[in-house]
Amino acid sequence: MNQLAAIGLGYSARRLAASMASERWRITGTSRTAEGAERIRSLGYAAAVFTGEPGPIEPGLATALEGTTHLLVSTPPTAEGDPVSCRLGDHLAGMPTLRWVGYFSTVGVYGDRQGDWVDEATPPAPTGERGRRRLAAETAWRDWGRACSKTVNCLRLPGIYGPGRSQLERIRAGTAQRIIKLGQVFNRIHVDDIAGAVRTIMTHDDAARHAAINITDDLPAPPQDALSYAAELLSVAPPPEVAFEDAGLSAMARSFYAENKRVSNALLTSGFGYRLRYPTYREGLAALAETR
DSSP states (O other): OOEEEEESOOHHHHHHHHHHHTTTOEEEEEESSHHHHHHHHHTTOEEEEOOOOSSSOOTTHHHHHTTOSEEEEOOOOBTTBOHHHHHHHHHHHTOTTOOEEEEEEEGGGGOOOTTOEEOTTSOOOOOSHHHHHHHHHHHHHHHHHHHHTOEEEEEEEOEEEBTTBSHHHHHHHTOOOEEEOTTOOBOEEEHHHHHHHHHHHHTOTTGGGOSEEEOOOSOOBOHHHHHHHHHHHTTSOOOOEEEGGGSOOOHHHHHHHTOOOEEOOHIIIIISOOOOSSSSHHHHHHHHHHTO
């Protein structure tokens, strides 16, 4: 039986797990706490604790991973590196059933391109600490895959939206800001397209040829456009425009605006043949508005 293990069963990984479980895959997920692992079990999955902290492998983790054929890593790297490859690399390398590893990375590894297009052939040039850590983690996973002859794909994601996490919720809550920064665009991806794309990649005969794959939508667009469309769907007036300099954003939020690029998904859609369910924010937000 095929078995998916998700180290860090978060928002996107849970969506993937649900779609795979319906096709009779065995699912294992990890959490940093015993309480989190119990919540995973309540979903009908096997579960174990992985704290990411230095030291021996947590009790029960090796047993929970037995038989894993596909591994998804969604835990963030730290200043010390990727906790999964550092802590579990040797154990995973010795698992005879393991065929594929997917690492959730970010399009932030491309850095700022002043609005130009990038694809997987574009050399990474991260401008922020988060992007540099992700690139280091990608390198660690690629080196690990070459050393133990296992397929590794670094799955580069933009901003994620979906049920409970979109401009619709921010408008309803009264927390949305229509921030204007001249020329700024972002790619996005609906969580269901993350699940669908990963399923396509992990079972594709050609996956081993590609170290990195962008999982993103067709339309890099200004953030105010998506927010205005969400307001239109809710039949309310959009929030007033606020200049980027006056928005009072946190340091982390400002860092997202420091990078401006258009990310191509041609490898995913043409190379792997994946058809996006929500090619742009318009289809995605419209579907979310209908299902409330």
